[in-house]
Amino acid sequence: MISVQRDDFDHCEQYQALKEExxxxxxxxxxxGLVRDFNVQGSVSGIHIEHYPGMTEKSLMRICSEARKRWQLGQIRVIHRVGTIGPQEQIVFVGVTSKHRKSAFEACEFIIDYLKTSAPLWKQEGTSEGMKWVASKSSDQEAMDRWANTTNQS
Structure with missing residues (x-):
């Protein structure tokens, strides 16, 4: 299941659905993932996320499909919120099931790493100087490079 939505989600319900399926x-x-109330420049009052409807969902499906090629997975659930979200509110949920924990852990990490760099989502942070667009971080690219150099894990 892939969902891009404005409304919050219930983590426990999502976990239970994964477990049942x-x-x-x-x-x-x-x-x-939660919205942080800080960044390197100081405090953050919240974020605003924009997306390209249809394209975002397709991008998330491609990421999940790539995870399935690399690991033997059962269920995958990805929820990403858009719109205005306050500090400490939930922004993203990624859940996977697998026969073995290593595959599940690695696939979950892979999906969130790719989502952060490849999905057509654009984020602004509320700062003391107003809303500021957030650029990708070098650590996000390093995570992508690691996966690019890694083949099928399990």
């Missing part, structure tokens, strides 16, 4: 898988790994 796991079909005998032995691992469920989830990641929930």
């Amino acid at each position: 796991a079909d005998g898988d032995g691992a469920v790994v989830t990641f929930t």
Whole structure:
């Protein structure tokens, strides 16, 4: 399941759905990202995320498809919120099931790393100087480079 939405999501409901659909898988790994109230320049009052409807969902499906090529996975759920989101609110959920924990952990990390750099989502942060567009970080590119140099894991 892939969803790009304005509304918040219930992490527990998403985990439960993964668990119920796991079909005998032995691992469920989830990641929930929160809006930070700080950045390197100081405090952040919230964020605003824009996206390209249709293209964003297709991009997320491609990322999940690539994860399936690399690992034996059961279920995948990705939710990304758009619009205005306040500090400490949930912004993204990634959940995967697999027969083994290593595959589930690696696939979850892969999906969030690719989502941060490849999905057509644009973020602004609210700062003391107003809204500022957020550029990609070198650490995000380093994560992508690591996956580019890694082949099928499990």
